[in-house]
Amino acid sequence: MAAATTTVYPEAASTDGGRLSVGGCDAVELAREFGTPAYVYAEDDLRARARQLRGAMERHHGPRSTVAFASKAFPCTAALRLFREEGLAVDVASAGELHLARRAGYEASEIVVHGNAKSVGELEAALGTTIVVDNAAELERLSGLAGREQRVLLRITPGVSTDTHAAVATGQADSKFGFSMQDAPAAIERAAAALDLRGLHVHVGSQIFDEQPHRESIAALATLGAFPEYDLGGGFGVAYTDDQRSVDLDARLAAMVAAAHALLDAEGRHLTIEPGRALVAAAGVTLYTVESVKRNVSTWVAVDGGMSDNLRPLLYGSPYRADVADRLGGDTVCHLAGKHCESGDVIARDVALDDPRPGDVVATPVTGAYGHAMANNYNGVPRPPVIFCSGGRARVVVRRETVEDLHARDL
Numbered sequence: 170m171a172a173a174t175t176t177v178y179p180e181a182a183s184t185d186g187g188r189l190s191v192g193g194c195d196a197v198e199l200a201r202e203f204g205t206p207a208y209v210y211a212e213d214d215l216r217a218r219a220r221q222l223r224g225a226m227e228r229h230h231g232p233r234s235t236v237a238f239a240s241k242a243f244p245c246t247a248a249l250r251l252f253r254e255e256g257l258a259v260d261v262a263s264a265g266e267l268h269l270a271r272r273a274g275y276e277a278s279e280i281v282v283h284g285n286a287k288s289v290g291e292l293e294a295a296l297g298t299t300i301v302v303d304n305a306a307e308l309e310r311l312s313g314l315a316g317r318e319q320r321v322l323l324r325i326t327p328g329v330s331t332d333t334h335a336a337v338a339t340g341q342a343d344s345k346f347g348f349s350m351q352d353a354p355a356a357i358e359r360a361a362a363a364l365d366l367r368g369l370h371v372h373v374g375s376q377i378f379d380e381q382p383h384r385e386s387i388a389a390l391a392t393l394g395a396f397p398e399y400d401l402g403g404g405f406g407v408a409y410t411d412d413q414r415s416v417d418l419d420a421r422l423a424a425m426v427a428a429a430h431a432l433l434d435a436e437g438r439h440l441t442i443e444p445g446r447a448l449v450a451a452a453g454v455t456l457y458t459v460e461s462v463k464r465n466v467s468t469w470v471a472v473d474g475g476m477s478d479n480l481r482p483l484l485y486g487s488p489y490r491a492d493v494a495d496r497l498g499g500d501t502v503c504h505l506a507g508k509h510c511e512s513g514d515v516i517a518r519d520v521a522l523d524d525p526r527p528g529d530v531v532a533t534p535v536t537g538a539y540g541h542a543m544a545n546n547y548n549g550v551p552r553p554p555v556i557f558c559s560g561g562r563a564r565v566v567v568r569r570e571t572v573e574d575l576h577a578r579d580l
């Protein structure tokens with residue numbers, strides 16, 4: 170068996186002897202017990218990452234800091250409960266995510282509400298939280314619904330370019346999000362007159378590896394005056410394959426906080442960050458079963474999931490590692506294909522597996538962010554369960570969808 174570099178599996182995983190276990194649970198046994206496809210999480214990794222980020226913010230900035238989990242990355246009640254236990258706040262982007270956060274026990278004071286097209290209903294549901302106002306129409310609507318006690322931040326679009334996929338870049342001047350630098354002063358004046366304007370928010374995009382865009386966005390905020398609070402967003406880049414390197418979170422936060430102290434005089438002010446992916450991506454592994462292996466020009470290994478449980482390859486061309494769960498590594502170069510009725514449904518191209526055969530369990534690591542979140546029922550495929558593993562024990566925290574669920578809304 171070829172030696173496998175396995176840096177992208179969860180910290181609480183083992184690949185000893187070429188056999189994957191997550192949180193002390195053998196991957197093949199998990200597949201047997203719970204079926205496939207399945208999202209399997211190392212619960213200890215979720216906790217460790219939450220502690221790491223909170224610890225880093227407290228060390229670099231002190232107690233006036235908040236780490237708000239961007240729940241869009243993994244909108245799962247059990248994860249939200251876990252992060253609340255670990256002292257994280259939460260960022261939601263719709264009334265639905267707000268509902269989940271409330272159900273998980275979050276108080277209004279621990280919730281940050283986003284959205285570039287919030288409805289009146291969403292604003293009403295969000296009253297009492299910290300609302301990040303995106304645009305002038307929303308500012309007027311909210312001023313009509315709420316009074317001076319309503320805490321708000323204004324989302325500023327700093328006009329910063331980022332080296333990430335265009336679909337997840339948000340800091341550029343021509344963005345659908347936030348107030349432009351030109352419109353910001355008038356919005357600040359209006360918000361300060363009508364609401365409890367706490368400060369400014371900026372989020373330059375997702376899967377950001379460079380420090381520069383964060384620094385530039387902080388510099389842009391500095392031109393807009395001084396505020397008690399700044400929310401600097403999320404977007405910290407994560408490695409999906411062994412040739413990539415995740416952002417060093419401690420170093421990145423140290424640099425961001427230093428920039429905020431220098432440029433925003435932020436030492437005595439409140440600083441928030443909103444990581445999603447960095448908290449959850451590497452904690453999750455998806456397990457599939459191989460249904461067929463076909464050789465034509467390439468070798469096609471088809472599994473029982475695909476674009477219904479992981480849209481990221483199709484949406485962003487995102488690469489993934491894959492392994493046969495009890496024979497990691499290998500040298501059969503193949504495409505890991507999904508089961509859906511389109512040729513684009515390929516989970517990972519040119520991956521090296523160990524002589525894959527029907528019945529094998531295949532694992533794709535780093536599927537903990539935006540997998541469950543963006544899952545869908547294309548081709549009538551029920552969505553997978555979410556299984557948390559720790560200390561050799563596995564618990565289902567979201568059950569597998571059934572075919573009955575597929576017509577549960579029919580009238």
Ligand code: LLP
Pocket residue numbers: 239241242260283337372374375376402403404405443444445446447481485538539
């Ligand atoms: N804060 C705001 C205002 C955001 O819009 C986002 C992500 C985050 C924080 C968290 O970003 P993160 O730390 O997770 O990168 N579906 C895409 C990602 C979309 C991100 C949208 N906003 C993907 O699968 O890559």
